[in-house]
Amino acid sequence: MPGITAGNSFCELKTRTLSETLKKRWQERTELYERYLKKLQDSGHIFEDQGAMRFRSPREHVILDDVVCGKIDFDLSNPATHPDMTIRRPDGSWIFHFVNVIDDLEMKISHVIRGEDHLSNTPKHIEIFRALGATPPHYAHIPLILNRDGSKMSKRDEGARVEYYIRRGYLPAAVRNYLCLLGWSPKDNREKIDIDEIIRIFDLKNIGRSSATFDPDKLHWLNGEYARELSDSEFYDLAVAKLKSSGVKLDDFPEKYVRDALQTCKGKVNTFDELPAYCGFYFTDNFEYNPEGVARHFTVENKPRLKAVRDALSILKKFDVAEIETTLKSTAASLGVKVGAIVHPTRLAVTGSNVGPSLYHLLEVLGKEKVVERIDRALSTF
Template identity: 35%
Template sequence: MNEVRVRFAPSPTGYLHVGGLRTALYNFLFARKNNGKFILRIEDTDRNRYVEGAVENLIASLKWCGLEYDEGPDKEGGFGPYMQSQRLDLYKKYADELIEKGHAYYCFCTPERLQVLKEEQAAQKLPQAKYDKHCLSLSKAEIDEKLASGIAHVVRLNVIPNQKIVFNDIIRNRVEFDSSNVDDQVLIKGDGYPTYHVANVVDDHLMQISHVIRGEEWLSSTPKHVLLYDFFGWEKPIFAHLPLLLNPDRSKLSKRQGDVAVEDYRAKGFLKEALVNFVALLGWNAGDDKEFYYMNELIESFSLERVNNSGAVFDLEKLNWINAEHLRKKSDLELLEMLKTEILNFQFSILNYSDEHLLQVVVAMKERVSFVKEYLTKSPYFFTAPAEYEEASRLKNWKPETPEQLKVLRNKFSELNNPSKEDYEAALKQTVADLNIGVGKIIHPLRLAVSGQSTGPGMYDLLFILGKEEVIKRIDKAIETIK
């Protein structure tokens, strides 16, 4: 095989969709696996949909995910420019070549005529609306006159009907279309800009793209691209069309049913390693039941032959699980740094916590959190005293005799000197024995008093991390507050 050269070619119409991330990721993995090149090309020829700042957002999202491209708008590789809007002369040159060969023609039909044609075909219940080749019959003199008069026009592909268009797809094997169902696609629009189809084929050829790996939604456009390759006399790349991403109800993944932008998941605290791991599994597996991957393992295992051709369901619960797994695999020191960053975004940022205290929190809660922010949302009591107490636990565990029992325990704690977890445990057990009550009678109210909650890490871990003075202060406050 010649050098593998693949591309991710998004349009700058907003954010990077998770479907776009999967396309980019599969291209990236395939390139790295085969020691090839991964190219970023920006397809910005649809000026009506262009969004200012979208290119920068796309690049930032790709880089955040670790998808470093070898060539692109800010990384010249000898095949640029990598923005289609900077390549317009090329597309005109090749469109002119198609016109000269009879494979394309000028069309001067007005939007009004095209609308009438569309309505007529709809009334006839034709399988699809197609242009009727009306302008193909114009003589050269008529065409020259209209062009000289500055009449608005487009350039269309001249599709010969009743032919079979066949290509092989790595994921779908042999794919066949009848050319009678292929429209005379507009190649150059009235504003002089190319449509996706001609720009895509010209750029893929000139950039020596070996494999076109893209979403299934482009499958129906591929016959037009195959015709263009044949009309130009160019070698076709190898195609691979990825399955659709689906909501759990198997409808097409869309913003109506939840977040679809990479930046949304980043903002919610998902780890980039987890998002990449999860997205890799949307339509691909290595042939086993392994679900936890780091990037280097994905590169090693990936192959297009293992991509399914049926839709892949976007399961948010699975993403949450993968995120938790990746979080737990991080070292305590890594989590410490992440927690310190997260604290800056919370109301606790005005307080100072020692690394020692935060490390203890990390260890105590590591198995109980799926996101870094949950160190703060699930266990705020490590950072500030409870302002309120969980109602259900108060009703169940706080009895009329509880305040007096907690006072005995509090006095026991006050006698301790620099207590360890074991010291707290011994003091509590001694108090239980002295009062002749069950452990539950005091341990549940104690947890409520110091944390405001009924669940959390081990009781003695909690007391040790908070420290003797803070524990006593919180017990006193609870006795005074809870009625």
């Protein structure tokens, strides 16, 4: 994409903040385009039209041999259907098609890989190359990515920016992997492939022809695949960053506590932005109980059971996973219920949620004091 002529460069030019070097670069580009325009003028390819410069089409068939689309014959002989394109406006600014060709020429581009939306523009670009006596580059037009509603995903769409996924706690490797699966396939039913492998087996010739709808669900799944493979420390670092940016005050807790807490969440979430809701209970005593859970588990029948759990846990000498598990199981046995019957109310009392990390592990991390406190608080609500 020709940077200096693209988008809002014109606006920037008018501002005082534009640096001298940028101004200079702009000047150089302008001179460059002028030179090529002159060349086209000298060879009779240009005519003026109300102050604008237009390129006179040779009016021939242009046969494009696209690396992914194959041979396509464009008939440009009819001026009514293919008018001569403008390449410079009366105000001196340049048209995309022209600068696009010049920039590629100047940079000695050998292969142009771009979206299929440019397919129909390509014969026009080829005409300019030829008029300049240059050989056009190889072209590869790749399928477009569509939004869920079938519309073309453009750079304006929020979901089309990588930052969007970074902000949402997606892993770069996963996003990259997913994107590669759109319009291309390794053909051996693999979905998760690391980038080195893709680079090894990728071939432009194997790009598909039809556009692909972006599927957030599949990206979400694939991200989980990558997230589960993170090392403990990688997971920890990313989790801490996400939690802090979400306003969770991790600094109020000992590092070991944070580490232990996060370790119980590893492999349980697909993206990091799910984390605050998933493990927030570790870092605040002030949480709400899930209403559905309350209706289901904070029942008169469960109250004595929860009380029994509280009492059993409160007399534990060693408050670790093994002891907790044994205690809960024996408590359930003596109550004559399945362990699930006391696990659910306990989890709700201590985390406010019906889902979360392994209960035994999470209790150990929270510590006896906090656990008993929270169960007491829960008991007082029903």
